[in-house]
Amino acid sequence: MICSGVDVETGQPIEVEYERTIRAVRPGSVTDRYICPSFIDIQVNGFAGVDYNSPATPASEILRSIEVIRSTGVARFLPTVITGGPDDMLGALRNLARITSSAIEGFHVEGPHLSPEEGPRGAHPLRWIRVPDIAEYRRWQDATDGRVRIVTVSPHWDNATAYIEALASDGVTVSIGHTHASPDQIANAVAAGATMSTHLGNAAHAMIRKQPNYIWEQLAEDRLTASFIVDGIHIQRAFLKSCIRAKGVERSVLVTDASSPAGAKPGRYHLGEQAVDLTEDDHVVLAGTDRLAGSSLRMHHGVANLMKLAQLSLREAVRMATVNPARAANIPGRKRGLVVGERADVLVFRVENGEIQIESNSFIEP
Numbered sequence: 001m002i003c004s005g006v007d008v009e010t011g012q013p014i015e016v017e018y019e020r021t022i023r024a025v026r027p028g029s030v031t032d033r034y035i036c037p038s039f040i041d042i043q044v045n046g047f048a049g050v051d052y053n054s055p056a057t058p059a060s061e062i063l064r065s066i067e068v069i070r071s072t073g074v075a076r077f078l079p080t081v082i083t084g085g086p087d088d089m090l091g092a093l094r095n096l097a098r099i100t101s102s103a104i105e106g107f108h109v110e111g112p113h114l115s116p117e118e119g120p121r122g123a124h125p126l127r128w129i130r131v132p133d134i135a136e137y138r139r140w141q142d143a144t145d146g147r148v149r150i151v152t153v154s155p156h157w158d159n160a161t162a163y164i165e166a167l168a169s170d171g172v173t174v175s176i177g178h179t180h181a182s183p184d185q186i187a188n189a190v191a192a193g194a195t196m197s198t199h200l201g202n203a204a205h206a207m208i209r210k211q212p213n214y215i216w217e218q219l220a221e222d223r224l225t226a227s228f229i230v231d232g233i234h235i236q237r238a239f240l241k242s243c244i245r246a247k248g249v250e251r252s253v254l255v256t257d258a259s260s261p262a263g264a265k266p267g268r269y270h271l272g273e274q275a276v277d278l279t280e281d282d283h284v285v286l287a288g289t290d291r292l293a294g295s296s297l298r299m300h301h302g303v304a305n306l307m308k309l310a311q312l313s314l315r316e317a318v319r320m321a322t323v324n325p326a327r328a329a330n331i332p333g334r335k336r337g338l339v340v341g342e343r344a345d346v347l348v349f350r351v352e353n354g355e356i357q358i359e360s361n362s363f364i365e366p
């Protein structure tokens with residue numbers, strides 16, 4: 001198989017020959033479209049009306065949602081299970097783990113060991129917020145054949161250090177998020193092996209002291225890669241631009257944090273046990289409130305938004321959607337870009353009026 005276009009990374013027209021991996025990359029002649037690795041989204045709670053947080057979601061529905069996700073340029077993603085009852089979280093992971101698709105690279109568990117405080121907690125249900133529990137983490141791994149890749153935790157808990165060390169020693173990416181942790185607690189988390197910040201700037205108090213605070217601490221810590229929900233709703237333009245400049249593009253990752261209404265019509269949906277509404281202006285909120293509960297963002301729109309809102313180049317924006325998430329979540333076959341030996345997830349697209357128009361998204365099946 002061969003795909004052609006202008007290499008986003010070098011600006012040169014290339015031809016990529018591939019089967020399950022990339023076999024050859026050589027000079028090409030097609031200049032009216034771009035070519036890059038397909039996107040990787042490391043935080044997806046649901047899509048196309050399908051809720052990944054319900055243990056009862058049928059496999060056929062999950063497979064249908066994957067087709068819609070692929071139409072947004074994504075080849076691989078981490079279905080994300082948020083805070084819920086222990087049996088529901090385990091059930092949701094087990095339900096997702098039985099799906100055979102090359103699109104599901106592993107899982108992200110966001111919670112339940114998060115901040116109970118209003119603001120940092122975001123839309124995670126208070127009654128299920130609980131103390132870090134390594135035994136519970138082991139049950140998640142047993143239920144998924146060891147495929148939990150990222151766990152988001154708040155390091156304010158007394159036993160957070162031991163928890164983070166245990167997960168990091170398994171090769172799991174520990175991400176700081178939904179937290180009100182002190183500077184010392186954040187420093188201890190990083191020393192214990194935390195390497196990421198989950199949607200930095202969201203899930204925070206509406207008012208925080210100017211310094212020190214948990215946003216500056218994470219922003220200034222070069223050992224933390226940060227993810228951002230770039231839908232133009234969750235974080236304001238100046239904050240996004242400042243964060244990416246402080247972190248550097250290499251330590252910045254685009255995520256959708258999409259929940260079930262993403263890619264569906266406005267109306268009522270579910271996120272685990274909670275009802276959520278997709279409003280006419282694309283906000284996903286806990287039903288009847290203005291509290292954000294994930295997004296309706298699609299990855300190709302996020303890439304375009306990075307160019308518009310943070311003034312990134314196409315090359316920088318694509319890096320935040322491909323090699324950077326692969327490095328952050330330790331995803332094989334994608335850490336180097338479109339080079340021989342990497343996995344044959346190849347995306348061809350055009351840019352029209354600042355928007356990404358997907359032409360083709362090639363991916364391998366298991």
Ligand SMILES: [Zn+2]
Nearest residue numbers: 110122199203
């Ligand atoms: Zn979150």
